[in-house]
Amino acid sequence: MDVTAYLERIGVERPRVADGAALRELHRAHQTVVPFENLSIHLGEPISLAEDDLIDKIVQRRRGGFCYELNGAFAMLLEALGYRVVRAAARVYGGERLGPPFDHLALLVSTAEGGGPWLVDVGFGSHSVYPLEFTSRAEQADPGGRFALVDAGERDVDVIKDGQPQYRIERRARSLADFAPTCWWQQTSPDSHFTRGPICSRIDGDGRISISGRTLILTNGATRSEVPLGTDEALLSAYRDHFGIVLDRVPSLPRPTE
Structure with a gap:
């Protein structure tokens, strides 16, 4: 990998x-620049968990x-920099119910000298800006x-x-390949x-900037504004201008049916 x-x-x-x-600097920077996005699913693009494909998509193609x-990609970067990383499986809460096994991938990261571990997660959408102390059971304030x-x-x-449960994480080390079946299900x-x-x-300053469907959403604390993106041109321009994602068509595959 080209670090x-x-x-x-x-x-x-x-x-x-x-x-x-x-680690704190890397964690925030990653979420500021590399968006959480599922556009490949709605463009009909296959999602590969092969390490070379992950790096190509995020680093070379400048996608999220x-x-x-x-x-998965962030774990490789951290290991290349000298951190110790455990890839851990988690099940996401949907109300009071837990999702399927391997529903989510999170990271438990330690320094080579034994500092940590920290819960590192740059892939859960709106989550913690900075790593969380995994062994602490006190409340942790975060932006x-x-x-x-x-x-x-x-x-x-x-x-x-x-006050709301997000996901339940295992401590057991997993490989990226363990997540392939649930990745396909997702x-x-x-x-x-x-x-x-x-x-x-993605994170934008002290808030977030998002596109959900055809709506541009800007949030900052309790302030939220929505801007409709009524045309394909407006939507594609928003992806390019706010996320650096250049697409030749709108991600709009129909939802799968039973």
Whole structure:
């Protein structure tokens, strides 16, 4: 992997020391530049979890992705910089129900000297701006909200944001290949929220900028504004201007049916 090219993609100089402070900078920069997006699903593009394909999409083609892609690629960058990374499976809460196994990929990251671990997640849409201390059970304030990590059973941990459960994470190390079946399910099932419509979102200053369907959404604290994108030209221009994503057609495949 071309570490220099990846760091240039997210606008960060190579850290002199792979420590907690550098991890915070990398975490925020990645979410600011590389969008959380599911456009490939609605463009009919296959999603590959092969390492070379992930780096090509995010670094060379300057696209984003969803959890398996974003955290999968970020894990490789962190390891190349000297961090120790555990790829951990999680199940996302939908109300009070948990999603399927391998529903989400998150990272547990430590320094080579044993600092951490931190919960690192650049692939969950609107989540924590900075890594969370994985062993702490105190509330953790973050620009993205109030977070708490709560033990669930003997080994799992629930991630809570502003009092609402987000996902339940395992501690066991997994390989990226373990997520391939659920990645396929996320792309094809009518029960997957990713097949219901295109989304593209990233951190923008102290807020977020998103495109959901044909609506541009700007949020900053309690302030939210929506701008309809009524034409294909307006939508494609918004993807280009706000996310650097150049498309030759609108992502609009119909939702799968049973």
